[in-house]
Amino acid sequence: MRGPAPRDPARLPVPAMAAGEVETAGSAEQFQQLLQHKDGSLVVVHFWAPWAPQCAQMNEVMAALAKEHMQVTFVKLEAEAVPEVSEKHGISSVPTFLFFKNSQQVDRLDGAHAPELSKKVQRHAASSSTPAGTDSAREDLNARLKKLINAAPCMLFMKGSPKEPRCGFSKQMVEILNKHGVSFSSFDIFSDEEVRQGLKTYSNWPTYPQLYVAGELIGGLDIVKELEASGELDAVCPKAQNLEDRLKNLINKAPVMLFMKGSKQMARCGFSRQIIEIMNNTGVDYETFDILEDEEVRQGLKTYSNWPTYPQLYVKGELVGGLDIVKELKESGELLPVLKGEN
CATH class of the missing domain: 3.40.30.10 (Glutaredoxin)
Structure with missing residues (x-):
């Protein structure tokens, strides 16, 4: 710098x-x-x-x-x-x-x-008010670790991220998983010292990376290399979905799905901020997906939906449109029935 x-x-x-x-x-x-x-x-x-x-x-x-x-x-x-x-x-x-x-x-x-x-x-x-090492502190940490381990069917605890591994072992692990088309999520242990140290004790595994499938520890890089050499890795780890299937699943994740820049709490463009304000005033439950966090989804959804810009609003798996369409529906009084799937 x-x-x-x-x-x-x-x-x-x-x-x-x-x-x-x-x-x-x-x-x-x-x-x-x-x-x-x-x-x-x-x-x-x-x-x-x-x-x-x-x-x-x-x-x-x-x-x-x-x-x-x-x-x-x-x-x-x-x-x-x-x-x-x-x-x-x-x-x-x-x-x-x-x-x-x-x-x-x-x-x-x-x-x-x-x-x-x-x-x-x-x-x-x-x-800060709980002394380190108390039973309650350990119980809280173990509950958090269990939740992280089960956050995805296949979880990789590594140094850095899949796009930017920060050690050679983590880089090799990511390369093997990607080569075999494994669908996995990751957690950067450099981002949380409590997790970094606590997971070693929780799993009784002293080094990183650590790979978990269905909440169970598979092991580190050496174990994954052995599974690859024996031909067992493909059977152990879940395969990645193709992009079209992934987009379909995301679109149908909730009855009302909004693909936007940012989140409900912090929109990261003016159009996304405006549509959030409109949606919040309807009182209808909806979920969001931040397209800035996933370039594959960001580009793929434009082609899939034949809609070149964001935000994009979907109801029951069907594209409603972007901000202009939502504004028109609001002005005509049709937005609430559309969101409720009545139209």
């Missing part, structure tokens, strides 16, 4: 702490002092850049969370202005959020995911 001319940290005193406000760290020294400011409590650091609009959005989210969680210290750090801190903590994109307790990193979140940020803040803030 590029950075400006070095600053004199002596000229940047740590600001007085104010509950409910977001602090700013302008140097490595300020960063370290802010981490130590509240012993044992949660410190959330937003690595941001002024040129990234999603960072500005997440700064607003941080400000709101700071007022809600007065016991948590929230800090903004301009990633390119303090490159030594960014490099030390592996910050390669913005926005990135790091979570600290007692000056030790306990979690990480990459990207502008407001609901996930809120969830992580709430979970870590709540656990």
Whole structure:
């Protein structure tokens, strides 16, 4: 990452702490002092850049969370202005959020995911009052690990993501699974230190990657290589669906499905924001799919539906249309009957 001319940290005193406000760290020294400011409590650091609009959005989210969680210290750090801190903590994109307790990193979140940020803040803030190692803390972690393991029929716990593996073993594992057309979801153990350490004990398997099928541990890279060599891997792991079947399943996931940029909580374009407002005012339940998170779906659905833009609204598996169509239906009074499948 590029950075400006070095600053004199002596000229940047740590600001007085104010509950409910977001602090700013302008140097490595300020960063370290802010981490130590509240012993044992949660410190959330937003690595941001002024040129990234999603960072500005997440700064607003941080400000709101700071007022809600007065016991948590929230800090903004301009990633390119303090490159030594960014490099030390592996910050390669913005926005990135790091979570600290007692000056030790306990979690990480990459990207502008407001609901996930809120969830992580709430979970870590709540656990600050629970001594580590207690029975209740272990039970909560085990329940969370079980939920993650069963989040998909085939779950890979790895370093990085399938698109950007962050170790050679994880890269090899992804290559083998992709070569065999295995349908799998993944979890980046670098994003959550609690999961990274807890899963080793939970599964009694000390290294990563770890592959689970139907909630049961298959093993690491060596085991998967053995299964591949013996011809058993195809029988053990579920096959990936072709794109058309996948799109059909997504479209029929709920009676009313909205494919959009972003989510209900944070629309990431003006058209998506407008359609969310209209949908919310109908009182009809609906689910959303963020096409920015899946390039295959984003491009494939345009061809499948013969509709070139987003958002796209489907009712009972049938395309209703985009924002203009939804607006017309609303103005004519037909939207509610359409959403309820009465037309």
